[in-house]
Amino acid sequence: MSGQIRQDAAGFSNRSGSSPISSGFGSEQHRLEIGAMFAMDVPHERNQQRQPVERDNDKIPVNNFLLLKHIKEDPDVEGGVLLVGTFKQTVCCSQATENHDDDGNFYFPYRINEENANESNGRVTLRDGDNNGAVYETSFNVLAPLEIDTVLDYFPFRIDKATITIELGTKTNKKTKTKLHPELHLNMQAKPSNIRIQSPDEGISTHEIKSKMDRSTNYDFVTPFPKIRYYVKNKSCSKFSVTFYLVDSGFAKGVTTIIPMFLVFWMNVINCRFNKEMETDNYLGNAATFALTVVFLLGRVVTKSRMEKSYSTNTLYIILVFISLMLCSIPAKFLPYNIVDCDWVKEDPDTRCNHSYENISIHCNSTCGACDTCQDDDSYKFHDVHIWPAQMGVWIFAFSFLIPFVHFILFWINKKQIHLSSPLKEDFIQEKSKKFKITGENAVESYMDCFKPVTSLIKEDRQMIEYDAGDGYFVK
Numbered sequence: 077m078s079g080q081i082r083q084d085a086a087g088f089s090n091r092s093g094s095s096p097i098s099s100g101f102g103s104e105q106h107r108l109e110i111g112a113m114f115a116m117d118v119p120h121e122r123n124q125q126r127q128p129v130e131r132d133n134d135k136i137p138v139n140n141f142l143l144l145k146h147i148k149e150d151p152d153v154e155g156g157v158l159l160v161g162t163f164k165q166t167v168c169c170s171q172a173t174e175n176h177d178d179d180g181n182f183y184f185p186y187r188i189n190e191e192n193a194n195e196s197n198g199r200v201t202l203r204d205g206d207n208n209g210a211v212y213e214t215s216f217n218v219l220a221p222l223e224i225d226t227v228l229d230y231f232p233f234r235i236d237k238a239t240i241t242i243e244l245g246t247k248t249n250k251k252t253k254t255k256l257h258p259e260l261h262l263n264m265q266a267k268p269s270n271i272r273i274q275s276p277d278e279g280i281s282t283h284e285i286k287s288k289m290d291r292s293t294n295y296d297f298v299t300p301f302p303k304i305r306y307y308v309k310n311k312s313c314s315k316f317s318v319t320f321y322l323v324d325s326g327f328a329k330g331v332t333t334i335i336p337m338f339l340v341f342w343m344n345v346i347n348c349r350f351n352k353e354m355e356t357d358n359y360l361g362n363a364a365t366f367a368l369t370v371v372f373l374l375g376r377v378v379t380k381s382r383m384e385k386s387y388s389t390n391t392l393y394i395i396l397v398f399i400s401l402m403l404c405s406i407p408a409k410f411l412p413y414n415i416v417d418c419d420w421v422k423e424d425p426d427t428r429c430n431h432s433y434e435n436i437s438i439h440c441n442s443t444c445g446a447c448d449t450c451q452d453d454d455s456y457k458f459h460d461v462h463i464w465p466a467q468m469g470v471w472i473f474a475f476s477f478l479i480p481f482v483h484f485i486l487f488w489i490n491k492k493q494i495h496l497s498s499p500l501k502e503d504f505i506q507e508k509s510k511k512f513k514i515t516g517e518n519a520v521e522s523y524m525d526c527f528k529p530v531t532s533l534i535k536e537d538r539q540m541i542e543y544d545a546g547d548g549y550f551v552k
Contacts, residue, residue: 135312138184138244138258139166139512139527142218142271144302144504147238147320148291150221157224157292157322159240163200163216166512167258168523170210175250181205182212184258185245188220192245211514211523227321228490230483231377231390232329235298235490236322243315260306260313261527268506271304271318280505295322298491299498306530313530321494333376334480337397340366340373341473344404348466356407363405370397389479396476403469408462 141164150156165183169175176182186193186200193199198219205214222238244258263269276288282300289300298321307315347354347362374397377390512526 134255134257135259136167136169136171136184136256137261137523137527137529138314139261139263139270140164140242140244140316141166141263141269142242142318144271144273144289144318146274146289146291147222147295149294153221155224155294157222157238157295159218159220159222159318161218162203163218165214165216165244166514166523166527167212167214168210168520169212169256171249171256175247175256176207176212179205180207181214182207183214184247184256186216187243187245189223189241190243193220206514208514208519211519213514222320228487229388229390230486231393232327232333232480233483233487234324235487235494236295236324237319238295238322239317239319241315241317257312258314260316260530262530262533263512263526264528265526266506267503269511271302271504272506273300273504275505280501282501285501285505292322295324297321298323298494301499301501301504303499308531308534311531321498323491329376330480333373334477336373337370338477340369341470341477344401344473345470348404348463348470351408351463351466354407356409359407360405363401367401367405370401389483393476393479396472396479400469400473400476403465403472406465406469408466410462 143162143164145160145162147157147159150158163186167182167184169182181202183205188199191197195201200220201217203215203217205212207213220240222240225237225239226234227237228235244260246258247256248254249256273285273289276284278284285300286297290297300320303319305317305319306313307317343362344366347359347366351359374394377394512522
C-alpha cells in the first residue's frame with residue numbers, strides 16, 4: 077500500500093504509506109476508530125451507484141452530530157466528571173410522518189453508558205426540532221457522566237481514561253408495530269461535521285482548546301482531542317464512544333507527599349546518627365512520630381479504581397517504606413550489648429581499664445591508663461553491630477525514592493505515546509466544516525450525497541481482521 081493516494085473524510089487526497097498494523101481472527105463485532113476514513117470513490121461515481129436511503133425497511137439512516145463543549149466535576153460522584161455538549165440528530169425516514177411526537181419531532185432515544193438518557197435523569201434534554209416532511213433534525217442538550225478507568229497508576233502519576241458510550245435505541249412503528257432500527261451515517265464532507273469541539277473565543281491553539289475544554293480541578297487533559305470509535309455488529313451500527321485521556325496531577329501529589337516524605341527521611345537519618353548516644357525512650361518517641369507522619373502521607377499513594385491491583389510498584393513502595401521505618405525504630409540498646417570495645421570500657425573504667433579480659437586487647441589499643449586514650453581497633457568490623465538495623469532501614473528508605481523517579485519516566489513515555497496516537501486538531505476543529513441543511517426541495521437527495529453509513533467503511537473481505545483503513549481509521 078506504500079505510496080497509495082487515499083481520500084479523507086473531507087474528500088481531499090492524502091498520500092499514505094500505512095500498512096496493516098496487526099491481524100487476527102475476530103468476532104461479528106467490528107470497531108472503527110476515528111482519525112480519517114479510507115479511500116472512497118470520487119463523488120460522481122458515488123452518485124452513479126447511489127442506493128435508496130432506506131436499504132431495509134427497518135433500518136433508518138441517522139446522523140448524530142456531537143458538539144463537545146467542556147468537561148467538569150460531577151458533584152454527585154467523588155472523582156467523577158461530566159461531559160457538557162450538544163446532540164443534533166438528523167433522520168431521513170419516510171415513516172416519520174406517522175410516527176413523530178405531538179410536537180412534530182421524530183428522533184431515536186438515547187442510551188448513555190448502557191443506561192437510558194432522557195429528561196427525567198437530565199442527561200439528554202430536548203432543545204428544538206425542525207423538519208421538511210422527509211428529513212427531521214432535532215437538537216438536544218447533553219450533561220452526561222464519563223466512565224473513569226485507570227490506564228496507568230504509577231504514584232504520584234496517574235492517567236485515566238474517561239469514556240462516554242452513546243447508543244441510539246429503537247422505535248416502534250405506531251401502525252405496523254414493527255421495530256425501526258437506527259443506522260448511523262457519517263457526514264462525508266469533513267470529520268468535524270460528525271464530532272466537533274466548540275471553538276474557543278480566543279484563537280484555536282491547542283492550549284486555548286485545553287483551557288476551554290477543561291473545567292475540572294481534579295484532572296488535566298493529556299490531549300483535548302478524544303478517540304472516537306464506531307461499533308459495528310451484524311452489519312449494523314448504532315453505537316459509538318468518545319474517549320478522553322486525563323491526568324491526575326502527579327506534580328501536585330509530589331509537593332504534598334514526596335517532599336514531606338523526603339523530610340521524614342532526612343529526620344530519620346539524623347535520629348539514627350545519634351542512636352548510640354540517645355536515650356531509648358527519646359529515640360523511640362522520635363521513631364513513632366516519623367511513623368505516624370508516614371502513615372498519614374502514604375494514604376494518598378493508594379487510589380480508588382474500578383479494577384484494583386493487589387501487586388504493583390505502588391504496593392512495593394509502601395512495603396519498602398514501612399520495612400525501613402520498622403528497622404529505623406530499633407534502638408541501639410535493643411540488641412545484646414556484649415561487645416568488648418571502648419564504649420564497653422567507658423561504662424566502668426575503674427574496673428574494665430585495669431583488668432585484663434581475654435579479648436579486650438582486640439578491640440581497644442590501650443587498656444590501661446586514661447579512658448580518653450582508648451581507641452577501637454579498626455580491624456574489628458562488628459563493633460557497631462547494635463546499630464546496624466537502623467542503618468539498614470535508612471538505606472532502604474533512601475532506595476524507595478527510586479520508585480517515584482522510575483514512575484516519572486514511565487509516565488512521560490506513556491503520555492508521549494498517547495499524544496502520538498491521538499487524532500489531529502483538524503479532525504475536531506475545521507473552519508471549512510460544512511453543515512447539512514434540511515431546507516430545499518431536494519433534501520433527500522442532499523442527504524444521500526452528504527451522508528454515508530458507517531458500515532460502508534468496512535470492506536467485505538476485511539471483516540475478520542484488524543487493518544489500517546487509511547490515515548488513522550482502524551477497522552476491526
